[in-house]
Amino acid sequence: MYKLNTFKTVILSTLVVILSACSMGAPVATSTPLPPTETPLPANTSTPLPTATPAFTPTATPNATATKQAEDVQVVLKDFQDQGVLDSIEGTSKALPDFKMEFAKKGYWNELFDTGESLPDTFMIRAHMKWESATETESLSGCGIAFGVQDNDDNYLVFLDKGRILFTLKRGIRSYLVGRTSGPAGPAAGTPTEHDFALMVKGQAAYVWVDGVVTSYTLSADQVSSGRLAFTVLSGSDIDYGTRCEMSDILLWTKTEQTAAQTAVDFPALLDKFKEKGYIDTVDGETVSIADFEKSMAQKGWYYK
Secondary structure, eight states, X not given: OOOOOHHHHHHHHHHHHHHHHHHHHSOOOOOOOOOOOSSOOOEEOSOOOOSOOTTSOOOOOOHHHHHHHHHHHHHHHHHHHHTTSOSOOOEEEEEEOOEEEEXXXXXXXXXXXXXXEEEOSEEEEEEEEEEEESSXXXXXXXXXXXXXXXXXXXXXXXXXXXXXXEEEEEETTEEEEOOEEESOSSXXXXXXXXXXXXXXXXXXEEEEEETTEEEEEEOOTTSOSOEEEEEEEEOOOOSTTOEXXXXXXXXXXXXXXXXXXXHOOOHHHHHHHHHHTTSOSOOOSOOOOHHHHHHHHHHTTOOOO
């Protein structure tokens, strides 16, 4: 008969007691579900605004293509003029390089890509948008254009999804939906994820043009629309490349500003009159335009009305 050695029995018993004590002192961790939200917004990744990325590759634009782009922009501008959005379509057009970006984090958009363009509060950008996801998904996904981007990263951001236009305002660490004034909420159901797109911004109003159909939005009175222009992609999948966005035939239009002769004011003479009347004690000081003042305030996160 096999007999268990007494010394081994004591050692084995001691180990059992020690292991039991260790498991009693370290309870098994359990996951805590996040509290549900009614309408959660997709979130952007907390990364600084880059100034260069291989995804943004400049491509040469043949003359014939450039001519076609200019004609297409004139059609969209004339459409906005006919609807009373613009009183004049005189301005300057500029072609931007094609853009391509992919991102695999469902429910998030990638870091903003700075195009290097700084825009006034009246402009239009037109592009042909095409996007796809690695998997079939009902989640929001698509190409995104950010404008009014400030040094503190406050911005407006427009995404074109297969069935919805997602228009957000970012202030501080929070993003908010921008209210739709009129027009459809997005492209018609069942349409492919490829559209001709244009965004017209005029002061505190914005208009999204998709294949000739316009949706209007009212921007915040407390956040400027002028600032830097950036691109990104909203991911609807975690698999493989996630969601891939391609924008081509990108053309930027800015309105011709009034000449200095039309708006010139003899400011030093005006200050002298104020001093003569006793309104001010001195005429010494720094002179800046309202536009520069608003831009300076916005870059500091302050908003002037």
